Each structure stands twice: as C-alpha cells, then as structure tokens.
Amino acid sequence: MLILASRSPARARLLAEAGVAFVAENASLDEEPLKHSCRAARMSAREGALTLAQEKARIVSSRHPQALVLGADQILDDGNRWFDKPKDLDEARAQLLSLKDKTHELVSAASCLSGGALLWQAASVSRLTMRAFSDAFLDSYLDAEGAALLGLVGAYRLEGRGVQLFARVEGDFFAIMGLPLLELLSFLRDRRVIGS
C-alpha cells in the first residue's frame, strides 16, 4: 500500500490522474520550526525540501511500518528567504508583491520510506519569473482566487489563474505542481507498486 503523507489536493490529484492507487494521510508536521532550523543550519533550499519531505514520510511511516510512504515538500526561495504559506490574503498580497518582476526558485522534493528506512528521494529545482503585473491585476487576482491561495507557498497555482502572474517558467511542470512525478513513477515501477 502506498500512503501519501500530505494533505495537498494538488499532489493527490497528480497521483490519481497518473493512475496510481494510494491513500492520503496527513503527517501533521509543524513545518515552520523545522524549516527554520534547516535555514539556521545553512542548508540549501534543495536540502531543506528533502529534509521536510523525509520528515513527513517518517512520521506517517512510524504509524504504518509495513506501508510504502511518500512525503513531499516544496520550498520557494527568492535568493533572500524561504517563503511560508501565506496566513491571510494580506500576506498573500505581500508575497506576490515581493516576487513581482523577479525570478525565484521553487524546489520540489519527494521521499519514499518504508519501515522508517529511506528507499528513494528526488528533488527538482524550477525557475519562475513573475511579470511586472499592475496593482489592478493583483487586486482582481486576489479577489478571484481568495482563500484558495492560503495553502500555496508564493500564493500561486500555475494550473489556475496564477499562470497570468508569470512571464517565464523553466522546470518540470509536475514538480512545480507538487511532485517530481516522472522520477517517482520510475521508482514505483522498480518497486512493482505500479506495472512497468
């Protein structure tokens, strides 16, 4: 049995659309303290995302030692800081204003554990460039998307109206949506979780 240790609807959708059978169970990790200690340890965003993905999988693996558990994490790094999920629409607005007209990196990491042991991990780094959108555009974007933005680091979803924020997107689209899917599917085939 594959357990997705995440409450992210985007990740669940990616797996379901790809035809992978799984159940989802939230690790309920308090992410921010761990993120901040990764940051304090001078980890790269890649190392930080891998650490968080692994920790989420480890928590769920401890509850289900026989299962294969998939943890995942994304870190948005603008070169100065790692972004957290916005707590309200004011914070979403502030994040978008600070990303506007600049390029940022989005690291997407995933880890698979079984019985607490790390079996596989992968991370993919994408580079996204926001255009110099107007205040009127930002207002209409926040109005249209509303509370849906609060679960999203950087306050955007490319598979929605968020694509209008961008001038350029370089990277693996699956990873941007939440999982380095092609690498994950390859691992799942090797483990005979899915057919090859």
Place this chain on the structure above:
Amino acid sequence: MLILASRSPARARLLAEAGVAFVAENASLDEEPLKHSCRAARMSAREGALTLAQEKARIVSSRHPQALVLGADQILDDGNRWFDKPKDLDEARAQLLSLKDKTHELVSAASCLSGGALLWQAASVSRLTMRAFSDAFLDSYLDAEGAALLGLVGAYRLEGRGVQLFARVEGDFFAIMGLPLLELLSFLRDRRVIGS
C-alpha cells in the same frame, strides 16, 4: 470577444483555468488533407502546425469578422512521419508501439486572427521520450483509457495515465497540453483582452 476555434477539451480547460473568458466554436476543418499537403510541400512540423492553426482560425474568423479568433494545432513528428489522431484502439496501440523506447517531437502552435488578418502566432517544440513499456502495461493502459485516446495524436495525455508511458519530457507543459499559454497570455494582455 475571444473565440477558440477548437473542439479540444484540453485547450478549453487551459484557457478556462487560466481565467480567460472565451467561447469555443469548432472550425470543422478536415485536417488530414491539409496536413498531407504541408508534408508534400516539405514543410517542417513547426510550419505545418502553424499553417493548420492559422487555417482553423481563418475559417472561424470568416464567420465572425469582428471577433478575435484563436486557432491551435499540434503535430507529433517521430522523425519519419507526422502522426494523425488514431481512428480506433488498434491504431492507438500501433502508434504507441511505434513511439515506444524512442524520442519524438511534439509541436504546439497557436494563431490569433481578427477580420481574417493574422495578428499573432507562436509555436513551441517539445521532446518526449517514451520508455520501453511492457505489452502488459500497454494492454492495461488501453483498457483504462479506452475511447478517450481517439482524440489524441500519439494516443496519450500527460495530464492523465499517459504520464506512465514516459521516461523523459522536455518542453513547455502548457504547449504539450495544447497551447503555448504564456506567450498567448502575453499577446492577450497586449490586446487588452485580459488585464495586465
């Protein structure tokens, strides 16, 4: 008013999810003869896809001279031939077997016309590598996807179980799904069809 000159559900979904208002109207172009004449004229797949996208937009533009009309096309080129949409599941199987364990190019083109005049066009070329999947996998894939594959050149959708066919995907994901969306949105902003 923006008219999408296509019956493709994937293209309609891309525009709708991006928050672009439009209506869809099928050009009802008989694509294969035009494709074959492009091929006979030794056009590249890029030129062919642009020609087809433009022709679809031109047909709908002639019916609605005031409207902005978006035509689109994709050509799958394996280096030897351009693929058509499979007519039945046997043809879908044959296409997949001939793409298996190889890299092919997928050209995605879009054109905007108004009053019959070409205002904008873009084309994006992606490179996709299918893995050496087993016959058992192919059977289960054809069973699971069924008639949904008949509208799809190459008999796959990356935003579905089709992702399991691939080892590697290089290119713009929006273009692979059916539209060079970032370039299109930029044009639509310039024309003030959407806010900037």
